Amino acid sequence: MKDGPDIALLGALIGNPARANMLTALMSGKALTASELAAEAGVTLQTASTHLAKLEHGGLVRQRKQGRHRYFALADDDVGGLLEGMMGLAVRKGHLRARTGPRDPALRKARVCYNHLAGELGVRLFDSLRRRGFLADDDGALALTAAGADFVRDFGLDPDALRDPRRALCRPCLDWSARRSHLAGALGTALLDRIYDLGWARRQEGTRVVDFTRRGEAAFNAAFPAD
Amino acid sequence: MKDGPDIALLGALIGNPARANMLTALMSGKALTASELAAEAGVTLQTASTHLAKLEHGGLVRQRKQGRHRYFALADDDVGGLLEGMMGLAVRKGHLRARTGPRDPALRKARVCYNHLAGELGVRLFDSLRRRGFLADDDGALALTAAGADFVRDFGLDPDALRDPRRALCRPCLDWSARRSHLAGALGTALLDRIYDLGWARRQEGTRVVDFTRRGEAAFNAAFPAD
């Protein structure tokens, strides 16, 4: 009979392999249907449905009905951040799945972290923005500077349109492979979307890998120089 | 048959109520014996022993034999950080234990986060150090500046002695109650120890609460002004 936050509930939700598989799949940022998640987790649709109900009840997942489909997604950035954090600890403690395939280096280089860019390139982007003074600490939180807003505009985005009282504009997110922060929040999401729109990269189907084209990577390096 | 980090193992370890209680107890930063942890979790010594073996095997806990006692502690700062992160999400999602007692406000004000100061005062300390330029971003990581080293020396600590290649000197840690970062790492630990030594505060037995004396809090406010 203690008080305080109960981490056992969260742990139990994530601790089931089928649910962990679903959550990992949702880290791709794409909303998936119950059937897709069932296939991803290797269970039938019935069991997937009960798992999803539990995840939703626990606040880890939210669903959006669309016709006769139900699309499931992570509830918010916080959930993505926690999962990324757990992945980081799992890697450091050696808790890896059986087969570490050829995708692994690609994952370390560039992948989506729920809805923003992670991996080496994600970290580079974040560092580059900070070093050039586009992001600054504002009383403990991360803020976009005036110069940063100009940069974002030049990049083809409207910084004012990104502001949303319910969501942080810029938020650091700890990267599991690099052990460094990359950029989350509305700006992180928008920058990744813009990178897709510019044709610099696209998602590898069914994985978290972000494939940059040769020209796209060169353009990325020019836009976000390492130093 | 996927690759990548397996968060289910971690989740399952944390997802058991008895183990979650033990881990929460160890967030106090004190090393505890198996018997103490058994009492804390409300199970017999036998079951506690099996739980602790699992936690150790999973890399969340390490043990140190001392005579016929075995002292258990969290394996490292990373584990503490993850648990703090889970507590934060648990609070935001409303996963609280039954009774939220009178200790709660005290916990929000000042508590230990494994081995460093968290809560409002922890956040204030961190912000104060950063605003005065004592901590700065060094290529994505947090570094102690020259001015910061002077400050630390004035505070009665030897900054050079704190450097340890195996451990970060300064690391941000997300605070569950304030949703802002406070200071972890070797410096965070040392500062809290120094605060104890100075007699400004002491640990409330059996809880994570850090009790500041009236004079201690005044001295803390003077040393780490809010602005």
Next chain:
DNA sequence: TTCATAGTTCGATCATAATCGAACCATCGA
């Protein structure tokens, strides 16, 4: 030695929750 305390290991029991077949509900297309 001998006894006491701290902790582990084993084995049996028990509770929980994951699983899936089957039936049911909802939406879409024709």
Next chain:
DNA sequence: TCGATGGTTCGATTATGATCGAACTATGAA
């Protein structure tokens, strides 16, 4: 209206793991 597809709910089965008594090991004290 009717079938087809996507999803949920129900019930029975099953597997996993938490639990503790009992026996055992290890350290310390007398």
